[in-house]
Amino acid sequence: LHGILHKKHSSVQTKPHLLLYSLLQYTAALYFQGLHSRSGPELDLTALDLPHSRLPLCYGISPEKAALWKSKIKGSTTMIDLHTHILPKMDDGSQSPEETEKLLDLLCKQGVTEIAATPHFYANRESPEEFLRRREESIHMMKPDDRFRLHFGAEVAYFHGMQNCDSLAPLQIGDTGLLLVEMPFRPWTDRMIEDVCAIPAQLGLFPVLAHINRYRLRSQFPRYCHLLAANDILFQCNAEAFERTLSCHWAMK
Numbered sequence: 260l261h262g263i264l265h266k267k268h269s270s271v272q273t274k275p276h277l278l279l280y281s282l283l284q285y286t287a288a289l290y291f292q293g294l295h296s297r298s299g300p301e302l303d304l305t306a307l308d309l310p311h312s313r314l315p316l317c318y319g320i321s322p323e324k325a326a327l328w329k330s331k332i333k334g335s336t337t338m339i340d341l342h343t344h345i346l347p348k349m350d351d352g353s354q355s356p357e358e359t360e361k362l363l364d365l366l367c368k369q370g371v372t373e374i375a376a377t378p379h380f381y382a383n384r385e386s387p388e389e390f391l392r393r394r395e396e397s398i399h400m401m402k403p404d405d406r407f408r409l410h411f412g413a414e415v416a417y418f419h420g421m422q423n424c425d426s427l428a429p430l431q432i433g434d435t436g437l438l439l440v441e442m443p444f445r446p447w448t449d450r451m452i453e454d455v456c457a458i459p460a461q462l463g464l465f466p467v468l469a470h471i472n473r474y475r476l477r478s479q480f481p482r483y484c485h486l487l488a489a490n491d492i493l494f495q496c497n498a499e500a501f502e503r504t505l506s507c508h509w510a511m512k
Contacts, residue, residue, distance in 0.1 A: 337372050337373055338369075338370050338371050338372050338373070339371070339372070339373040339374070339375070340366060340371045340373070340374050340375065341375045341377075341432070341437075341439070341467070341495055342375065342377050342414065342439060342469055342470070342495055342497075343362075343366075343374055343375060343376055343377060344376075344377070344378060344379070344414075345359050345362045345363065345366075345374065345376055346359070346376050346378050346394065346397040346398065346401070346411075347359045347397055347400045347401065348397055348400070349378035349379075349393060349394065349397045350378045350379040351379070352378065356400045356401060356402065359400075359401055360402065363404055363406070363407070366407070367406050367407075371407065372406075372407060372408065373407060373408040373409075373410065374407050374408070374409050374410070375410045375411075375412055375432045375433070375439070376409060376410070376411050376412065377412045377413055377414040377432065377439050377469075378390075378394065378397075378413060378414065379413070379414050379416065379441075380413040380414065380415045380416065380430060381416045382415075382416070382418045382421070382424070383418065386426070387424075387426040387427060387429060387430060388426070390413065390430070391429055391430075394411065394413075398411065410432050410433035410435070411432075411433065412430060412431055412432035412433065412437070412438075412439060413430040413439065414439045414440075414441050414469055415427060415430055415438060415439065415440050415441065416440075416441045416443075417440055417441065417442050417443055417451060417454070417455070419450065419451075419454060420454065421440075421454060421455075421458070422454050422455075422457040422458045422461040422462060423461060424462075425462065427462060427464070428462060428463075428464065431464055436463070436464055436465050437464070437465050437467050437493070438458065438462075438464040438465065438466050438467065439466075439467050439469050439495065440455060440458075440466045440467065440468055440469060441468075441469045441470075442455075442468055442469075442474065444473075444474075446477065446478055446479075447474075447477070447479065447480075447483055452483055452486055452487060455468070455487065455492060456486070456487065456490040456492060459491070465491075465493060466492050466493065467492075467493040467494070467495050468487065468492060468493070468494050468495065469495050470495060470496070470497050471484075471494040471495060471496050472496050472497055472499075472500035472506060472509075472510060473497075475506065475509055496510055
């Protein structure tokens with residue numbers, strides 16, 4: 260890919276992190292082609308030209324080409340924001356129904372079609388029952404919005420013994436079985452990893468570790484990451500990790 264782009268745009272200084280992002284976009288296009296080949300006509304990848312809204316000046320991708328790419332996958336794909344704080348007056352996210360409406364407008368412009376609303380839950384501050392009561396009140400503050408499918412859950416802060424807490428089941432994202440878990444920002448320990456890895460067997464839920472990119476510079480993170488992955492623990496990575504030069508290579512890897 261680098262050789263092709265370098266020859267095609269020899270007068271342009273290629274930015275490595277944008278190049279990696281282009282490869283990610285191209286891989287996504289190939290994936291969409293695979294989806295379409297099972298249920299309809301294939302995508303014309305020759306018209307895609309590595310689409311990305313930030314690339315026109317570097318790679319000659321016109322807004323028209325980007326619009327063409329979007330039109331080809333419109334109606335056939337789903338973009339899910341798995342981790343949001345849009346529910347009004349639940350946590351440090353939206354503070355009012357009006358702010359929630361603005362956040363939803365932004366998500367719509369970004370092409371999001373499904374949203375997991377995941378307000379913070381801290382077991383040392385309230386019970387799951389109290390949290391669910393507050394969440395229900397917050398949901399009623401929102402205006403109906405048929406632009407999205409909403410799934411309600413929580414971002415559950417890690418606590419020791421959480422794998423034995425049956426009352427966490429209602430905090431899963433909708434009825435997906437996915438439990439968004441926020442790990443501590445203090446150094447991790449073997450006990451923490453053991454607790455998280457025991458959740459599927461004990462509760463029948465599948466942990467998704469929130470914003471895993473925020474922990475990448477911490478001690479022993481690579482070792483713990485391998486242990487978690489070996490136990491089929493899922494990771495949620497913020498989009499910003501793919502956009503920043505210093506973390507893009509790590510995120511792709």
